[in-house]
Amino acid sequence: MREVSSKDGLGAGIVGLGALYMAYPYASSEMAGDAAFGTLSGMCLVAGFLTVCAGIAVLRHKD
Amino acid sequence: MNETDSQKLSSATGGGVPLTYVIALVPVASVLNVIGGTVAGALKLPIFLDMIGTAVVAMTIGPWWGSLVGVITNLTMGFITGPVSIPFAACNVVGALVWGYGTRWGWANDKIKFFGLSVASAVFVSLMAAPIVIFVFGGATGHASDVLTAGLLAAGNDMWTAVFSSNIIVSAADKILSSFLALAIIGALPTNLQVTGPIMKAESMGKAVLITAGTVVGAILTVVSMNL
Numbered sequence: 001m002r003e004v005s006s007k008d009g010l011g012a013g014i015v016g017l018g019a020l021y022m023a024y025p026y027a028s029s030e031m032a033g034d035a036a037f038g039t040l041s042g043m044c045l046v047a048g049f050l051t052v053c054a055g056i057a058v059l060r061h062k063d
Numbered sequence: 064m065n066e067t068d069s070q071k072l073s074s075a076t077g078g079g080v081p082l083t084y085v086i087a088l089v090p091v092a093s094v095l096n097v098i099g100g101t102v103a104g105a106l107k108l109p110i111f112l113d114m115i116g117t118a119v120v121a122m123t124i125g126p127w128w129g130s131l132v133g134v135i136t137n138l139t140m141g142f143i144t145g146p147v148s149i150p151f152a153a154c155n156v157v158g159a160l161v162w163g164y165g166t167r168w169g170w171a172n173d174k175i176k177f178f179g180l181s182v183a184s185a186v187f188v189s190l191m192a193a194p195i196v197i198f199v200f201g202g203a204t205g206h207a208s209d210v211l212t213a214g215l216l217a218a219g220n221d222m223w224t225a226v227f228s229s230n231i232i233v234s235a236a237d238k239i240l241s242s243f244l245a246l247a248i249i250g251a252l253p254t255n256l257q258v259t260g261p262i263m264k265a266e267s268m269g270k271a272v273l274i275t276a277g278t279v280v281g282a283i284l285t286v287v288s289m290n291l
Contacts, residue, residue: 003079006125006258012089013127013156016134020152023138027149031199039150042198046153046191050130053160057127 007061014054020047080124080258088124088256089132092116096136096155097143104144109207109283110237113140117159118184118245122171123256126163130156147204150195157191158184158238162245163259172261181242185235192234193227202226208233236279 024047028040093116100113113136121129133155141149165171165180196204202222203209208229215225243265249257250265 002082004082004085004124005079006127008079008085009125009127009131011127013130016131016156019138020134020149023141023149023152027141027146030146039199042195043150043153046150046195050153050156054127 010054010058010061014051014058017047017051017054080256084253084256085124085128088120089128089135092120092132093135093139095119096132097139100136100140100148101144104206107207109211109233110240110279111206111233112237112241113137114155114158114188114238115241115244115248117155118162118241119248119252121159121163122166122245122259122262123249123252125259126160126167129159129163133159147200150199151192153195154188154191158188161187162242166260166262169260172263174263177242177246177263178239181239182235184242185231185238188238189227189231189234192230193223196226196230197222206233236281236283240279 021044024040024043028036028043031039095116096113099115100111102108103110103112114133117129117133117136120132134152137148137152137155141147141152161184162180165183170176170180170183196202202212202225211229211232212225215228216222220228246262246265249262
């Protein structure tokens with residue numbers, strides 16, 4: 001039986017963050033209307049920070 | 064933890080977790096979150112209950128698997144109840160990282176440390192939630208905790224203080240409750256799922272249960288008194 005490691009978990013987390021980026025335009029257009037740009041920027045800023053965290057976790061990951 | 068459990072855990076942490084378990088656990092945890100969040104929203108409870116599954120997965124199979132559960136949860140709730148939930152996926156991710164890395168660093172193996180880990184997750188989630196509430200929603204999201212924010216604003220506090228204070232009160236109650244519910248669920252799972260780190264058993268926790276119950280009741284009374 002195949003086993004998954006913490007490296008696979010990191011990959012799954014990054015896939016999840018990618019899904020967030022894809023959903024944000026929908027969310028911002030539904031919520032903010034004309035102010036969608038500001039909302040989208042804020043949400044992307046947060047997701048970007050989490051992606052940086054994921055990148056650091058990949059760099060620090062020991063095989 | 065007895066010697067047999069320690070040996071099992073030691074061998075488990077040295078290897079990975081079977082893919083079958085992950086495929087089973089991640090969707091079930093996401094559904095648990097969605098159900099908890101939907102019930103809390105429908106009953107207008109002053110807590111969220113949408114991170115119990117996140118806590119279970121983050122503490123058992125790892126922080127980034129927990130993040131995936133958080134993202135799936137909030138995206139699903141976003142498409143069911145409206146897009147308000149989607150920005151808060153970031154909070155679910157942060158909670159998963161705190162629970163997961165906290166467990167990896169040994170904070171889930173002792174009652175007091177575990178309580179600290181729950182409070183830490185509440186603080187970090189609130190630190191992430193407050194800017195989202197203010198910048199994306201202008202200070203109110205329609206959650207029951209908005210009444211507390213309004214009360215704090217009326218008392219002369221500025222927007223940041225009011226939003227963060229109301230959020231930390233509600234979040235502390237929610238995360239402590241979620242952490243201990245997650246602990247009870249983890250106790251029912253196979254030991255070889257605990258690959259993140261050692262997790263204490265959910266038995267003989269009289270004081271921890273009292274502390275948790277007191278915190279939750281206190282937070283609920285605070286919110287209810289603000290409603291009156």
